[in-house]
Amino acid sequence: MANNVHKLRDKGADLEKITINLGYVDLGRIDLLVQEGFYSNRTDFIRTAIRNQLGVDGEAVKRSIVRHTLELGLRDYSRADLETVKAAGEKLHIKVVGLARIAPDVTPELALATIESITVLGALQASAEVKAALADRIR
Template sequence: MTDNVYKLRDKGGESEKITINLGYVDLGRIDLLVQEGFYSNRTDFIRTAIRNQLAAEAEAEAVKRSVVRHSLEIGLRDYSRADLELLKAAGERLHIKVVGLARIAPDVTPELALATIESITVLGALQASTELKSALAERIR
């Protein structure tokens, strides 16, 4: 099942919205940099700052060590109905651990998911039907 693990691009078409609170002084400093043309807007500054911090962490290998320690997969991880049916036939259960985006195919039934998925830990985003997320709610961390 590792043949459907893909590394996410640094800049993707899909994104997740977050909200942050900043002090007035920090916000003013960001606005000044935008006004001076260093960044196109506040969002551009914040995205750049986050990417720079993540790059610094990666260079220090803190993220890599953590991924190895927790047996996490990085990037995009798709789980198809066929994948889960093979697990079910083998009597195996899945512990999903992803840093990035985990997607469970829309044709996966709640019954199949409950029979094959023991736990889900996603640092990033989980894409699955509302029905599936509801059925697996107690297994999502």
């Protein structure tokens, strides 16, 4: 029976939770649209509104990414990646729009030896120890 058990992917890996404050009138208007069946719930409405606005501003975002030489999407940094950087005597300047992940087996010492700076517009996933070690390098 144990052979049939498979670990499901962590639900939070693809999402970052945010909190917003809305006025009562705006919230009521959203609830009305949900009640009328235009959206399945408040979250569906808010995600749709955000995606629509990002589409409107899409060209500006693309130009900014090019100007700042940012990576777009998901960027993983494994222990092997950082050990290769260290062996080459180099340091990384991580710039990501989306999600940057530093592998759980990366030690604070290896991170300090290989990462000069981190700029993430989105979310950074790393162990608490690595985040603490790099605190002064995270912008």
